[in-house]
Amino acid sequence: MLAKTLQAAGAFALAVLVPAAPAAAMQTLAFTGGTVVDGTGAPGRVADVVTEDGRIVFVGALDESGLTPDRVIAADGLVVAPGFIDPHTHALADLAADDAERRRSDNILFQGVTTVLVGNDGGGEPGIAGLAEDLQARGIGPNAGFLVGLGPIRTAVIGEENRTATADELARMEAMLAGGMCEGAIGFSTGLHYTPQNFAPLDEVVALATVAAERGGLYDSHIRDESSYSQGLLASIDEAITVGERSGAPVHIAHIKALGPDVWGQSEAVIARVAAARANGLRVTADQYPWRASGTRLTNALVPRWALDGGHDGLIARLDDPAVRPRLVAEMHDNLRRRAGADALLLTRPLRGADPALAGHTLADIAGQRDEDPVETAIAIIRSGGYRVASFVMDGADIEAFAGQDWVMTASDGSTGHPRRFATFPKAYRDLVVDGGMMPLERFVRRSTGLTADTFGLAGRGYLREGLVADIVVFDPHTFAPRASYAAPEELSEGVRYLLVNGVLAIENGATTGALAGQPVLRDTSHIDLCEE
Template sequence: MMFRRAALLAGIAGFSLGAAPASGPVDILIRGGTIYTGDAAPFVGDVAISGDRIRALGRGLKLPARKTIDARGLVVAPGFIDPHTHAGAQLASDDAATRLIPGFLMQGVTTAFIGNDGGGDPDVRTVLARAATKPVGINYAAYVGLDPVRKKVVGEGDRAPTADELAAMKQLVAGAMCQGALGFSTGLFYAPQSFAGKDEIVSLAREAATRGGVYDTHLRDESSYTIGLSAAVDEAIAIGREAGLPVNISHIKALGVDVHGQAPAIIAKIERARAAGKRVTADQYPWSASGTSLVASLVPLWAQDGGRAAMLKRFDDSTLGERLRAGITDNLRRRGTAAALLITEGEHRGRTLAQVAAARGEDPVAAAIAVIRVKDPAVASFNQTEEDIAAFMRRPWVMTGSDASTGHPRSYGSFARKYSEYVVKRQVLTLREFLHRSSTLTADTFRLSGRGRLAPDAYADIVLFDPKHFAEQATYEQPALLAAGVRAVVVNGVLAVDNGTPTGAAAGRALAHTPTPGRCG
């Protein structure tokens, strides 16, 4: 409430909020920008920063400063918060430059979540502690994920856990929550997570619920692979209801020809749940191609039972050949044919599966199997319609996210593209809506105290960008090009980007979730 009232008052002409230190200058004064606080209407004014906090904002601040940034003509907004990334390896890298995450900073992203899609390491204490010995360029929070928890206890087989195994998995989730995990994440589309039933997920999610966490899920089906998109959304909502915690649907979409046009029905389903008091949100990246692997796209789940070694043995089993080909053929149809699968890493990087098949003189099924035998490469899968993308994007409970992963331009351009394509070009959102859903909504949804707003005493995570030039430059052919138009980024009061150039400052922090009191030994 303090932040909301402060932001509203800041719009009054001549008004200033907060107080500079009694003596000495503030560290940074951002002067003359168009300020979007996250709550109030924008106004032209100034932001003063001391240490890691905003100390004042308003019109015509008369404060001495060690550094003044001329922000005339620029948008000044809360640093963007990315709720779904795969940046954990970059943040843990031995290379200091990699840990700065320039692809995020040059879009204005100051905070990212890791461990999504069920991939979060249950040793959350170590994940968060790395920032002390390996400084990072952005803030990050971490999930505990179903994949490592299930593999550690049950393995990779298609079976339910025993009572003792379930108890061991619950203990891992509970321990991770007490170490600062943001919540419990799943990737139920992916084997072996796909082998977990709803009741198993509910039991594990309750451990996050009792400690104040959230449930973040890659749905069991975003298409028509197994239970279908609609039933998968029902399952996610039911898990949240039965476990008693908020649900966030990762990278919401209608994937593949069988479900194109279903966005309105899915939206109505979610909004009925919200109207009934269920806490359901979603994040979304602004691209028509998803990013996954060739195996996940094409190989039936039954053939993945037991992991890669078991899958390769099935490839060699002549009695399974017809069944395997039929499954892959149907998945190619579902995904929009082999021409819609662009390989983004390895020997065949930059070529579609159709092109690989033509070069090998084989049909796409045989080519896919041959490629997978060597390695399971990442792919960009063109499987969504602009109508569905826009329908989801307009909803006030859908946040901006990147699902940042290697070989896809979403790692370097998602926030910039959402602005350039869906605010400026297509006018799906207003600028204010874009900013709110890229920062404030995310901070509120995941209870990131002191972030996601420009207000006195809030953390100084701030982006300044040129509204005439802010745009993605990354493409599917060149996915690692930095975005254009960001002039400055402040992370915890430190300039991480100055005059359009990264400074090399590593001012990010690990953000540990505080578990519910009394729920951790």
């Protein structure tokens, strides 16, 4: 198989098509006098950067280049870096919206991010070509790459039933995934904590990951358990590694964490497992957001997976069944303990008509006001439509331990109602570089650019290098910071002075230009024999 052959040779690369630059990028533009941090991890240096026709054409001393730019922008005192790349987002709803302002995605651009991946947590539809064509035609702010997810594939073939796929059903799922991979998807994603994906056994996941690997893709996973809900954090890390070993796919662990007091302190054991797999030749990486609170739905936080067989209707039926309800309520109490209690669950956004007045209050607050048990309060909220929650379940020592690994990169996992959607990259910068002093600026840029481009095969991006795409962020190292908070999660970040997407100014003098210069980023599969069948 192609992926195993490349892995055996110690190299795995995803060749990605670089789209033509928009017409607005045709001018020659120079940033002069800034500190260039190029994405390799090398020390920053004062240099000039020149772009033309959407490409970087020169890095060095402008007066030695022989070039005469159409426009020169002084960047003295500013950092000039590759545009940041966010490998884990839930940005597709905005990118595909009718509203051009939503498609522009200022929440992403003002973090210095020029490229996002969508379809994470197993949510990506397999129809990649049509999706890319639509986004291209309508115009988007950042560039977008695509993952094909287990969720839509399994739901289309099996529905929401808790059972193993038949041989015929597995073959149909494999064909759907193969189609998406051959249309340019970067890899196969799973969200094994979520139903109905949670119902997929290891062998099914391996079979599908093999399809992706044979067509040059990686395996990206929200692992089955980040806590102690089912098989536990360490067993779930082992499962992800096993998928890579058996399928031949590089493994990427989404939003790596130790979720809840049951597993606090297990970061070192996770790191040891990943280090051992990497030492044995398996490509294993992870991404991380810098927030102590995760973001999910109240149902996902508290309801056991078995109770979601049949979806929301199945859950309500079990809540109404006097023979089943006591077990379900007891397990929800245990899951609330895993989530560090009702004080640690902050309701952020109503779903399907739930009371918007509950937003901004903890589950403990609401239960106290109602003078009832927190689990009964949660059940009432779920019945009314549900809620997104910020779940304060991470320990600072684990966050720092993962952040210190050279195979961990920055990602937002941006979701509505959580400040990570607007402020992850500047918060990581403040936490890791400015306030925490965990790493130099160059390493932060590396984990936000070149490392991500290398991991996901985003050829032509992630570095400030002549000939590459002109995705560039210019930010003030003193003012680059988040403004969003849990109380006000939709505040734009500050400190990005200029942002180029495919050579087009998307931010100028700290303000949006309104440009929709992003492009779909598709893998070139023309060299893959299995995509010619």
